[in-house]
Amino acid sequence: MEYRVGSEGWTEAAKAGLPLFCDVSARWDPEANVFVAESEDFLPAFACVAESPTWEGLGKELDAVFSDALESVLGYQESLPRLTHRIRAA
Known part of the structure; x- marks a missing residue:
């Protein structure tokens, strides 16, 4: 079972070490020649935006x-919960 970041109780689930996921919207920016990914799941606490010229690099940037x-929302923890991203084309 995974908890979506931003859903009710997600911070408690994260502090308990349960796995999390974020929904991500990605698009290609032809002017900048990069993929741009955004997630609103951490708002209003943290804006999540990443960009990379490669799809693989985008995943690393999102991580x-x-x-x-x-760390910003939960505070420093020795071990952060596992978080996966579900990317969809915008």
């Missing part, structure tokens, strides 16, 4: 952004 978001 870093979500790690920062978790």
